Amino acid sequence: MSRTVIIDPVTRLEGHGKITIMLDDGGAVENALFHVTQVRGFERFSEGRPYYEMPSLMARVCGICPVSHLLASAKACEAIMSVRIPHTAAQLRRVLNLAQLLQSHALSFFYLASPDLLLGMESDPTTRNVLGVAAATPVLGKAGVALRRIGQTIIELLSGKRIHTGWVVPGGVTEPLTAEKRDSILALLPEALRDTQMALAAYKQIADKFKQEIEVFANFPSNYLGMVDSDGSAVYTDGNLRLIDQAGYTIEDDISAIRVTQVFGEAVEPYSFTKFPYYKPLGYPDGCYRVGPLARLNIVANMGTDCADKELKEFKQLSKGPVESSFFYHHARLVEMLYAIEMIERIMADPKILDKHVKAAAGVNRLEGAGHAEAPRGVLHHHYKVDENGKIVWANLMIATGHNNYAMNRGVLQAARAYVKKGKFTEGALNRIQAVVRTFDPCLSCSTHAYGQMPLNVELLNSDGEIVDRLVQG
Amino acid sequence: MILACGNSLRGDDGAGPWLAGWAEERFHSNAGVRVIARMQWTPELAAEIAESNSVLFVDCAIDGTPGEVRISPVECAEDAGEIATHHNDAPHLLRLCRELYGVSPRSSLLLTVGAGSTELGEGFSTDVSSMMPEACRCIERIVLEALSGG
Known part of the structure; x- marks a missing residue:
């Protein structure tokens, strides 16, 4: 039966x-x-709202990655305004996004995944949690808490709040960075770097124990989608998308935000409220793909920072083509944390980072706009249409977890x-x-x-x- | 350290943040008092607790009489339980602090205000509004006692 x-x-x-x-x-x-x-309804209840409310409204979709929604939404609004934001505002937003990547990845690796990795898949389920990790390996437990705290503190220093800040607005950001806050951010980075390197070393020591899991944890050929800079290096806030196939060859490149809905469709299945995006020319489900840390590391040629580049080189040796097992999302996440710390330090050294001009002003100059950013879990896309008064008449969101839906199943x-x-x-x-x-x-x-x-x-x-x-x- | 929890958009659940705001103002000139208000108590707060001699947790209570101000000692959780990523109770935060940093605050108290309504909306119910001065007096007394080593 x-x-x-x-x-x-x-x-x-x-x-x-x-x-x-x-x-x-x-x-x-x-x-x-x-x-x-x-089931929710953000796309529907945003209809009728003025476009400039959208970043703050859409950030409420999530308490872990509100920054990504703020950024994708603000960029969609800026497309409607036909405005280019000041250089310093763009740099500060990049730091905000990387700080979020750091705290979100720390949460994922240390709080959610490490109980399985450090205590074992078969360990006592009543203690298989972050408290169990803290008891078994306090050094790693402390590192996890510290990394999440550092990411959140950087977000707070930049934007005034840990979650749901109103600092990112269409046109830029509301306040420039002060020298005191810049120095506070820089002071946090050495500890973050040490903790991440320690976590990477610990991960590499235990990864070999999970050969069977690596073999069957969503280990199959697939396409991969992610943001990449024009020189092939990693980029998380301002860039276009690249789709590669299972052998690593580019299928579609330089996908701007406004082209996303032309290139990708969204299938629905009766058993889930999350949609199943796919690449239209390949159809559903052949056109499905993976996004997020694994996809990003499979797509980029280099990270663009010293330590992360060394780790990327090692990561790419895991497979001749794209790394296929989703078990390696954990590994990729740690490499990205390293990159985030190094890149924040580099951006903080930008001579214009304390510039006071951080916001551009404009009204409605187009009736449609789209924006995207790399959220910790993958590509996040916001697309809006407005009337001549700037009120939202249509909104569509494509979310990282949705992109991964088919692969998860x-x-x-x-x-x-x-x-x-x-x-x-x-x-x-x-x-x-x-x-x-x-x-x-x-x-x-x-x-x-x-x-x-x-x-x-x-x-x-x-x-x-x-x-x-x-x-x-x- | 005063560690408050609550959502000011959910009626009486905002009692914790409101009291934190009051304490911030009352003790702003005292470097020995730190006030943190969060919508939820997350695991990172264990690091803040580890740096504190005394902790006063402040929250609303949905199981109490509306407006009732209660003060109770907080014991470190004995069970490992499930530390959540978004929200934890005071005993489990103390347990996490002990496991990670090997320390416990000398004194840990929980002050709660019984909630009348936690429906969507700003502002407090009449019962809670009328008892906020009493809650402020309690916080003041506890903090002053802690500062004097009591």
Whole structure:
């Protein structure tokens, strides 16, 4: 008799998700799905609002990566204004984005992933958390806390608030940087660099213990999408997108924000509120791809900073072509943290960084605009249309977690087939299946732009995949 | 250190940040008093606690009588529990502080104000509004005692 196993909720994620595993009559895994059970409505309730409210409004999509929404939204507004922001404002925004990358990656690696990596996938689930990590390896626990705190402090020093700052506005930023704050930021970086290098060394020591997980954690050929500078180096705030194929060849390059909706479509599946973006010429699902740290490191030729470049070289030796196993998202995240610290230091040395001219003014000069930025989890895209008074008449958001949706589902199925045998599974096996999703560090609140505690839709499927019962809550 | 928690857009849940603002003003000239207000207590705050001799946690309580001001000692959590990325309670923050930094504050107290309403909106319910002066007096007394080594 066929059975359905439901893991609900999937733990140590940003947001609420559910996994359904469908077994056939013989107990083998027939299919597995990762559901995102939240629904929101930011695109709809922003209609009618003035465009200049959008950055602050859209930042409320997320408490972890509000900076990315601020930036993508402000850039979409600036496209509507047809304005180029001052150099110093652009530099300060880059620092803000990198500080967010640092704190978000620290949260993902140390708080969410390290319990599995440091304590083991089979370790006692009651202590398999950051407190367990703190007890087992206090040095790494302290490093995680320090790195998150440093990223958040830099955000606060720049923008006045740790989350949901109003500092980024269409046209630039509201306040210039002071010499005192610049020095405070610079003073934080040596500790951040030491802690990140220590974490990288620790990761490399333990990664070999996870050969089986590396083999089946969303380990398959795919396309990759990410932002890249014109010289092939890493860039996270101001650049265009590149899509590469499974062999690493460029499929489509120099994709500006306004072209995104021409190039990419968004498929929907009945089991998830998160959409499934795909590259239109290849169709759905062949045109699906991965984004985020793994994709970015697969795409770029170099990081553009000394320590991160050495690490990138080592990372690229993991595979002849693109690194395919999503387990290596963890590794890529640490390399990016190193880059963020080095690049913040470099930008702080810009002779114009204390310039007082940080905002350009303009009104509505176009009725449509789009902007994108690299969020910690991958490409984030905002696209708006306005009327002649600047009121939003249409908005569309494409979120990093959405871009990874298809790959996460394939990864869950791959891991479920590896770890669930003859209808039997252990707690460690179920943890591994969830850990596949954690490698992507999905932000489910972002991906659905959801609000509050979400309605839950539990479906029971028979061996033919037909829904035989459904429970809707909320 | 005064460590407050709450959301000023959720009615009486804003009691913590409001009291933090009051304490900031009351003790602004005293370098020995730090005030931190957050919408949620996150794990990074363990590092702030590790640097403090005494901690007064300030929050609203949804299980109390509306407006009731309660003060209770906070014990370090015995269970490992699940430290959340977004929100933790005071006992688990103390536990994380102890595990990571090997220290505990000499005194840890929790002051709560019973919430009447935490619906969306700014401002407090009548019960909570009327008891805020009492909550301020309690904070003042606790801080002055801590500063005098009491």
